[in-house]
Amino acid sequence: MPVSSPVITRFAPSPTGMLHIGGGRTALFNWLFARHHKGQFFLRIEDTDRARSTPEAVDAILTGLKWLGLEWDGEVYRQSEHLERHGEIVQSLLNLGLAYRCYCSPEELAQMRETAKAEGKPQKYDGRWRNRDPKDAPAGIAPVIRFKAPQSGETVIRDRVQGDVTIANEQLDDLILMRSDGAPTYMLSVVVDDHDMGITHIIRGDDHLTNAARQSQIYAALEWTPPAFAHIPLIHGSDGAKLSKRHGALAIEAYRDMGYMPDAMRNYLLRLGWSHGDDEIISTEQAIEWFNLESIGKGPARLDLDKLNSISGAYLSREDDSRLSAIIVAIFDKKMGYRLSAELKERLKTAMPEFKQRAKTLNELAENMEFLVLPRPLPVTGKAAKQLNTDAKRMLADLETALATVQTWTQESIEAAIRDFAETKGLKFGKVAQPLRAALTGGAASPGIFDLLTVLGREESLGRIADQAAA
RNA sequence: GCGCCCUUCGUCUAUCGGUUAGGACAUCAGGUUUUCAACCUGGAAAGAGGGGUUCGAUUCCCCUAGGGCGUACCA
Numbered sequence: 001m002p003v004s005s006p007v008i009t010r011f012a013p014s015p016t017g018m019l020h021i022g023g024g025r026t027a028l029f030n031w032l033f034a035r036h037h038k039g040q041f042f043l044r045i046e047d048t049d050r051a052r053s054t055p056e057a058v059d060a061i062l063t064g065l066k067w068l069g070l071e072w073d074g075e076v077y078r079q080s081e082h083l084e085r086h087g088e089i090v091q092s093l094l095n096l097g098l099a100y101r102c103y104c105s106p107e108e109l110a111q112m113r114e115t116a117k118a119e120g121k122p123q124k125y126d127g128r129w130r131n132r133d134p135k136d137a138p139a140g141i142a143p144v145i146r147f148k149a150p151q152s153g154e155t156v157i158r159d160r161v162q163g164d165v166t167i168a169n170e171q172l173d174d175l176i177l178m179r180s181d182g183a184p185t186y187m188l189s190v191v192v193d194d195h196d197m198g199i200t201h202i203i204r205g206d207d208h209l210t211n212a213a214r215q216s217q218i219y220a221a222l223e224w225t226p227p228a229f230a231h232i233p234l235i236h237g238s239d240g241a242k243l244s245k246r247h248g249a250l251a252i253e254a255y256r257d258m259g260y261m262p263d264a265m266r267n268y269l270l271r272l273g274w275s276h277g278d279d280e281i282i283s284t285e286q287a288i289e290w291f292n293l294e295s296i297g298k299g300p301a302r303l304d305l306d307k308l309n310s311i312s313g314a315y316l317s318r319e320d321d322s323r324l325s326a327i328i329v330a331i332f333d334k335k336m337g338y339r340l341s342a343e344l345k346e347r348l349k350t351a352m353p354e355f356k357q358r359a360k361t362l363n364e365l366a367e368n369m370e371f372l373v374l375p376r377p378l379p380v381t382g383k384a385a386k387q388l389n390t391d392a393k394r395m396l397a398d399l400e401t402a403l404a405t406v407q408t409w410t411q412e413s414i415e416a417a418i419r420d421f422a423e424t425k426g427l428k429f430g431k432v433a434q435p436l437r438a439a440l441t442g443g444a445a446s447p448g449i450f451d452l453l454t455v456l457g458r459e460e461s462l463g464r465i466a467d468q469a470a471a
Numbered sequence: 472g473c474g475c476c477c478u479u480c481g482u483c484u485a486u487c488g489g490u491u492a493g494g495a496c497a498u499c500a501g502g503u504u505u506u507c508a509a510c511c512u513g514g515a516a517a518g519a520g521g522g523g524u525u526c527g528a529u530u531c532c533c534c535u536a537g538g539g540c541g542u543a544c545c546a
Contacts, residue, residue, distance in 0.1 A: 173474075
């Protein structure tokens with residue numbers, strides 16, 4: 001049986017949309033912190049807003065987290081399944097005189113805010129039902145239940161990232177604990193659920209910083225010990241403004257679809273706001289070993305696709321050839337509709353070492369390797385077509401003849417043959433290599449031609465040369 | 472409006488009073504070269520502004536500016 005662990009964290013998204021990159025990072029930090037302390041990491045779906053929550057969004061969150069490699073412990077905790085418990089707590093608060101019913105209409109509330117704004121005061125509920133006799137309750141109006149918040153003094157949040165944050169209680173109003181339809185609000189349910197789940201550390205976006213003050217007051221009223229708070233800065237778009245759809249694809253799945261590997265993604269996200277000296281490429285094992293709250297920066301970070309690409313490229317070139325070629329095969333199967341033969345799959349794997357170091361994403365890698373598995377004759381594009389002028393074609397015909405005499409098809413023998421060919425023809429090596437590349441790839445960029453010839457094999461190589469020589 | 476938070480190269484960041492302010496990405500130049508990339512070498516590039524505290528401030532304090540977040544019967 002598991003011993004009670006020292007650290008329990010949670011990721012608590014509301015299922016109202018895709019899991020975006022900021023949420024992914026929050027989840028990563030919670031996961032890392034829990035793993036570092038050999039504690040537990042829970043997933044809680046905050047679906048108390050029934051109108052906005054959708055099952056699709058829940059799926060997207062689960063899929064996104066799994067893809068990122070952030071496995072949670074235990075069952076998914078759904079807030080909506082604990083409504084009864086939330087209601088009980090509200091009732092006990094009511095019984096203790098720490099909450100009360102409020103019959104204000106939305107219009108009344110709106111006007112209150114306007115007046116406050118006009119007077120230069122904080123916009124908040126003025127507490128008019130706080131001490132009013134329940135007998136005054138208008139008939140036929142379902143009340144909300146409000147928290148009787150302290151009206152003077154201050155609330156201090158001892159934040160592990162932001163430091164001590166002090167907020168005057170005058171700034172905070174009597175928040176709603178339960179809606180008029182009997183559904184608990186976020187502010188109440190987080191506190192109850194975090195307590196019930198035994199959460200020890202709340203790591204979340206700093207958009208929740210002031211909420212922490214409100215929640216602290218509820219913890220105090222309930223005489224519960226609040227967890228440690230760690231509010232991490234939000235991620236901004238590349239222009240420094242708030243992250244929005246205009247800054248490009250934000251759903252975590254979009255990055256998957258663009259061809260980033262989860263490891264690279266995690267590494268990038270980790271470095272966005274957290275650092276360990278000058279280290280840049282940090283394995284997950286090292287991240288778990290090193291991760292701490294103290295090294296999280298306080299300022300918001302901007303999304304930088306260039307950096308992501310660079311990290312992605314670094315991970316690609318370190319990735320195992322078999323794993324990589326299996327992924328590429330899958331991409332071909334799925335996106336391009338190819339059914340690759342065993343021979344072609346082997347060709348991809350053999351070629352992988354040369355290709356993986358020059359691509360930034362899986363998609364780019366697949367694109368770069370496509371010519372390897374294309375059936376003859378190859379389509380010839382732009383620059384390559386230009387290379388293949390009449391002189392070049394004639395040269396290729398001669399070259400084919402020369403190469404056909406090479407019996408043992410090894411890199412060394414091929415190179416010797418081609419260099420010899422160029423020399424006897426009085427051609428600069430490049431004059432041979434470029435048209436040859438065009439014939440072999442149909443394009444202008446590729447790894448070295450000797451690698452190409454070797455990977456393609458004797459028959460395929462000669463065939464491709466012949467195709468272009470004849471045309 | 473009120474409140475809270477933030478502010479080092481273009482970007483991500485290191486620095487925990489004394490450094491030629493370091494690294495990475497991007498960028499520029501050169502090298503290598505059969506293309507592209509990779510790779511190697513080198514360059515340019517920063518403490519928002521103003522006051523303090525101190526022998527000495529990027530570092531501590533205050534003000535200003537800029538940015539962010541909150542201020543819902545959303546989470």
